[in-house]
Amino acid sequence: MSVQLDSIISLSKRRGFIFQSSEIYGGLGATYDYGPLGVELKRNVKESWWREMVYRHDNIEGVDAAILMHPTVWKASGHVDAFSDPLIDDKQSKNRYRADQLIEGHIDRLKKKGKDDKAEDVHQRLVAALHADEPAKELYQIIMDEEIRSPDSGAFDWTEVRQFNLMFTTHVGPVADQESVVYLRPETAQGIFVNFHNVRETARLQVPFGIAQIGKAFRNEIVARQFIFRMREFEQMEMQYFVKPGDQMEAYEEWREKRLAWHHGIGVRKSKLRWKEHDKLAHYADAAVDVAYEFPIGWQEVEGIHSRTDYDLSRHQEYSGKKMEYFDPQSNERFIPYVVETSIGLDRTVLMLICDAYREEEVNGEKRTVLKFHPGMAPITTAVLPLVKKDGMPEVAHQIEDDLRGRYNTFYDEKGAIGRRYRRMDEAGTPFCITVDGQTLEDDTVTLRERDSMEQVRIDKSRVVEAVTDRISNWEAAE
Numbered sequence: 001m002s003v004q005l006d007s008i009i010s011l012s013k014r015r016g017f018i019f020q021s022s023e024i025y026g027g028l029g030a031t032y033d034y035g036p037l038g039v040e041l042k043r044n045v046k047e048s049w050w051r052e053m054v055y056r057h058d059n060i061e062g063v064d065a066a067i068l069m070h071p072t073v074w075k076a077s078g079h080v081d082a083f084s085d086p087l088i089d090d091k092q093s094k095n096r097y098r099a100d101q102l103i104e105g106h107i108d109r110l111k112k113k114g115k116d117d118k119a120e121d122v123h124q125r126l127v128a129a130l131h132a133d134e135p136a137k138e139l140y141q142i143i144m145d146e147e148i149r150s151p152d153s154g155a156f157d158w159t160e161v162r163q164f165n166l167m168f169t170t171h172v173g174p175v176a177d178q179e180s181v182v183y184l185r186p187e188t189a190q191g192i193f194v195n196f197h198n199v200r201e202t203a204r205l206q207v208p209f210g211i212a213q214i215g216k217a218f219r220n221e222i223v224a225r226q227f228i229f230r231m232r233e234f235e236q237m238e239m240q241y242f243v244k245p246g247d248q249m250e251a252y253e254e255w256r257e258k259r260l261a262w263h264h265g266i267g268v269r270k271s272k273l274r275w276k277e278h279d280k281l282a283h284y285a286d287a288a289v290d291v292a293y294e295f296p297i298g299w300q301e302v303e304g305i306h307s308r309t310d311y312d313l314s315r316h317q318e319y320s321g322k323k324m325e326y327f328d329p330q331s332n333e334r335f336i337p338y339v340v341e342t343s344i345g346l347d348r349t350v351l352m353l354i355c356d357a358y359r360e361e362e363v364n365g366e367k368r369t370v371l372k373f374h375p376g377m378a379p380i381t382t383a384v385l386p387l388v389k390k391d392g393m394p395e396v397a398h399q400i401e402d403d404l405r406g407r408y409n410t411f412y413d414e415k416g417a418i419g420r421r422y423r424r425m426d427e428a429g430t431p432f433c434i435t436v437d438g439q440t441l442e443d444d445t446v447t448l449r450e451r452d453s454m455e456q457v458r459i460d461k462s463r464v465v466e467a468v469t470d471r472i473s474n475w476e477a478a479e
């Protein structure tokens with residue numbers, strides 16, 4: 001079954017995963033709020049990433065840097081000069097497009113028509129244009145030569161292509177002049193680079209070592225109509241790994257494998273994940289690859305693994321005047337470490353998990369919508385449901401609920417028909433429902449219903465926590 005993004009958006013709102021930001025005022029474009037289920041899912045992803053990156057490695061430590069940084073950070077990093085998208089306007093509809101994406105759309109259409117050679121030609125021109133001295137001019141020329149029309153109006157009536165910087169600015173202090181401009185960080189990585197010595201010294205780390213961070217990033221994205229796939233305010237989970245020059249390829253290979261294994265470990269189907277090699281590397285990088293997932297909008301990047309050489313630390317050394325070198329006590333050498341980074345979008349991972357878990361199934365002639373999350377990721381792990389709201393069933397159910405709450409996020413629900421309650425839990429992705437019924441009062445057993453198979457087994461009520469824990473540790477992800 002191919003999932004439509006609209007079904008995901010509507011379920012997300014209906015069940016309280018994700019809402020449009022400032023909805024009662026008509027919303028603010030490409031910004032979103034997480035509801036009760038969404039916030040739990042997001043926390044589980046964050047915790048899994050932190051455990052995997054920081055707790056599992058004795059040479060990786062965390063930081064939590066400020067969103068506002070000294071403006072020179074962004075000059076050194078290259079963002080002030082080069083963090084921009086090429087934009088073009090349709091003069092008829094007044095809609096604005098990213099020139100490179102218009103060309104990509106054109107390439108896809110050529111491929112669909114079987115014109116593979118032509119598609120390859122245009123692709124090569126696009127890659128060259130993106131790395132040219134004046135990308136705007138080159139991109140404009142491709143659009144002209146290929147006579148690419150506007151997707152909305154069908155017109156061929158374009159403005160020139162202009163570069164538009166994606167960083168949001170604001171001002172520090174009471175005077176809003178040029179001197180007081182600061183940026184909302186467009187990535188978390190720079191907070192790690194500028195703290196390189198602080199973390200290394202205080203945590204007494206020796207190369208190779210890593211610094212990890214989870215935090216908000218902001219980009220004034222122009223084309224942002226794909227739900228939480230592309231947001232203006234989002235969260236990143238990044239880790240910069242500092243190695244001796246020459247050791248970067250080994251670290252790069254190692255992190256590629258480790259990161260893909262993490263995606264599998266949080267339950268994403270292997271068939272929906274693949275590597276996407278970069279067509280052409282950034283001038284400072286010596287290797288780069290993306291983990292791509294098959295979203296309803298196609299194969300798209302979720303995470304990047306990049307070998308960035310000593311570019312960032314060298315630039316900070318140049319702009320700050322502070323040495324960014326490391327003294328290696330083994331070889332008695334001084335060097336600026338090379339960096340391999342893993343950079344993943346938290347919100348994009350949440351979207352990937354919802355898309356991957358989403359199923360519509362026929363059960364006894366009825367449609368059931370179910371989110372088949374890995375139980376370690378599911379927003380609610382267990383639901384306790386007394387069959388009816390009388391005969392002492394709620395009391396027993398509350399006791400079980402109390403036991404479970406010590407370990408798992410648990411939901412209690414005593415209202416409505418049991419079948420409907422199960423369906424609600426299926427839609428929330430709750431892997432286990434525990435039902436207290438008439439028999440419980442006679443023999444102290446309850447039913448444990450599994451979300452995916454919908455099988456119900458009777459177990460002793462004193463064994464509920466143990467049975468849930470067993471099932472979670474023996475969980476087998478779908479292929």
Ligand code: ATP
Pocket residue numbers: 187219221228229230231232234236301302303304343344345346347348
């Ligand atoms: P894209 O090509 O999709 O714009 P990017 O290559 O600019 O992404 P990076 O700068 O490498 O992305 O950022 C690392 C990760 O941060 C991405 O893999 C993605 O998961 C996430 N990310 C980047 N931009 C956004 C955004 N606007 N909204 C949500 N997540 C984002």
